[in-house]
């Protein structure tokens with residue numbers, strides 16, 4: 001087939017919901033639409049501007065094996081580059097968001113192997129994403145599953161959700177943020193209780209302690225998370241990423257430094273067209289038309 005025809009075919013595929021549109025211009029990297037073993041990937045919402053990642057390893061309750069987390073990191077990277085994606089939702093099944101890191105895969109690891117391979121370092125890709133990421137948690141979110149949810153920006157839970165850090169029961173400790181992010185969400189006493197006992201907390205308790213922002217019936221959860229992604233997607237992507245960075249800075253720094261960062265970032269919005277458009281639209285009593293500039 002002539003090169004131009006292949007390029008055109010690829011371009012058409014990219015237009016019709018294929019996830020790596022950058023490949024449309026690049027025949028040499030492209031063999032087929034990417035296929036995933038452990039996740040399902042779609043673009044959803046009325047404008048197809050929400051990237052939906054469904055963890056899909058049902059026989060192991062979505063245990064987060066290396067292959068699954070590599071696929072999640074890759075698609076986060078792709079969604080980040082894709083200008084049509086405004087927000088990302090990560091979900092699992094009704095039984096399990098994820099029952100933790102894969103215990104069978106880890107069982108025979110040694111200290112030396114963990115150090116030399118920098119075990120789990122690629123998990124950070126989710127926390128490092130510059131676009132908003134929403135976790136929609138039904139069922140178990142245990143160990144690495146709870147940590148994955150906490151790497152997201154907002155956690156919505158189904159009524160049956162159960163959160164926990166049961167690593168202590170396995171003779172280890174949280175290794176992907178559980179001992180660091182959980183106290184920032186729920187405070188020291190509750191975090192200690194969860195981490196030191198391995199006890200699970202249900203959706204209502206998780207909402208009460210500030211881990212979860214809203215609870216929905218199990219069957220409604222994912223569509224409500226997608227709606228949230230669409231709502232955020234009505235705002236300027238540029239300003240959304242600045243707002244996200246500013247909130248995240250609150251977890252990384254002192255109050256004085258954080259306030260300084262916020263002020264400078266706020267000043268920075270005055271260098272954007274979208275800030276001018278937002279305020280002008282308000283004054284002219286019309287909806288804003290943001291252009292991501």
Ligand SMILES: CCC/C=C/C(=O)SCCNC(=O)CCNC(=O)[C@H](O)C(C)(C)COP(=O)([O-])OP(=O)([O-])OC[C@H]1O[C@@H](n2cnc3c(N)ncnc32)[C@H](O)[C@@H]1OP(=O)([O-])[O-]
Nearest residue numbers: 059060061063099100101102103104142143144166175176
């Ligand atoms: C990231 C950094 C550090 C993090 C560390 C961790 O996350 S440590 C982990 C922290 N998490 C935990 O300690 C939770 C471990 N999981 C559990 O305690 C229970 O599975 C349950 C209470 C979630 C559900 O009970 P239930 O009676 O409804 O279901 P069931 O038990 O029959 O499971 C069905 C199948 O899934 C399999 N599988 C499940 N989880 C894992 C896993 N993490 N791994 C591998 N496989 C797992 C299970 O073996 C079984 O497969 P099999 O043997 O039939 O081929």
